[in-house]
Amino acid sequence: MTSALVTAAQPVTTHGFLSSSGVEIAFLLVGLVTLGAAVVTVTTRQLVHAALWLVVALGGLAVEYLLLTAEFIAWVQVLIYVGSVVVLLLFGLMLTKAPIGRSPDANVPNRLPALGVAAAAAAALVWVVADAFRTTWIDLDGAPQGTTKVSGEILFRHWVxxxxxxxxxxxxxxxxxxxxxxxxxxxxxxxxxxxxxxxx
Amino acid sequence: MHLLYPAVLAALLFCTGLYGVLARRNAILVLMSVELMLNAVNLNLVAFDVWLRDALHAGQALTLFTIAIAAAEIGIGLAIVLLVYRNRGTADVDRLRDLKESAAAPDPDHEQKAEAAA
Structure with missing residues (x-):
């Protein structure tokens, strides 16, 4: 009886508001790296560096997919984005004779409106999302959600x-x-x- | 894992891409920012798919489709950017003003284009 009560109460008690499980810490750290790389991508004045920081951001997102147990999508991300899209972008940069050093005209002269729009959108989105999903937890236990087997079955059965x-x-x-x-x-x-x- | 982590990360990444699209002049850097926005959406799709435990895994299937469409988009976009660069000698998006209405200000690119066409 008591054991049944304890197991029934388990899902409630194990979730603190910011419960510091290992997966969450890893997700948070990788997320910070990803966000930092994305910010450098859109702010750096060296065009080739922007493409290389984009690799870091996309690779970080692949790690986030792995932490969310979507393995197949993580490897597809590495293959397609890091493997081919960034290479295509680098080719594009070189074919348009991008300067290797700093290019002063990488940004528009007045960046304040862009910054304002982005900050307003970020504030609105984060506020709404945080308000809506304050008490929602992803259950990552059990079978992985996105192994290659599962992805192949759903892709070729339901999404052919x-x-x-x-x-x-x-x-x-x-x-x-x-x-x-x-x-x-x-x-x-x-x-x-x-x-x-x-x-x- | 709390759903807020992926959701907030996706929102912030999307806004980073939005800033890049608005603030960058080089067309290829704009394409990079668009890729960031698409990736933020992908992260949202995967996170909500894993949270809802969808039987059809619609989120993951849609993520794969988004990745493929993004690859197609980057191919076509780069082809267009290279074509514009060969025609105009620049890949700056704010110097492509052929469709601008007011003819009062003389367009410096127009002369280059006329020379290139001649």
Whole structure:
């Protein structure tokens, strides 16, 4: 009887308002690193450094997914974001001849409105979220929520049609990027040909 | 784990990305800030999916779709930015003013564009 009472009362008593379990401490520390890296990403004047700090922010988010037991999404995050998106961004920076050192014109001259909008949005969002989910806890015990097995089953049982539509979208994006890059070359060649004809 | 940790972190990351979108001039830095905002949304989706213990895991499926769409978006966006850079010689978003209405102020880019077109 008493043991049943104790186990029934267990979920209530184990949750302090800021209960300091190991997962929460790890989440908080990684979250601070992630947020700091994100802030440096949007404020640094060195363009390449911004891309590299973005790697830290996205990697920190992958660790947060791992702490939330969503393993598959964590590895997808590492593969796609850290692996390919940041590389694409670095290529973009280099192809647009980004200066390696400090670039004084990385930001708009008057940043106060942007700062005001961001601060107001942050205050409103944090206030609403904190008010709404003050007494909500995620139960991380038990089986992990996002192992590769679980993700594969739900993705190919319940979400097959959106998945296939997504593959069509990716193909369309690929073709679109190729077309965007090729059109200009043909135009340039035509223009060069016209110029040569005019000169001759 | 308290739900507030991921929710507040996602809100703050989103606002960091919002600041970056508004304050950056270089188009590629704007794209980076957009990626930060998308990642904040992903963190929210995963956290709420794990909290609700959804049988279909709609949050995680939607997160995967968001990641794929973000990859497509960054590919197309970079292609457009590179095209703009080749046409104009700049990737600053606040110097692309072709659709601005008032013709009173002379546009310094217009002459460059005319030269490039000629």
């Amino acid at each position: 049609l959106p998945f296939e539509a997504l593959s069509v979208l990716l193909l369309a994006a690929l073709v679109g990027a190729v077309v965007l890059s090729r059109l200009r070359n043909q135009q340039e060649q035509q223009e060069q040909g016209q110029q040569e004809e005019e000169q001759s």
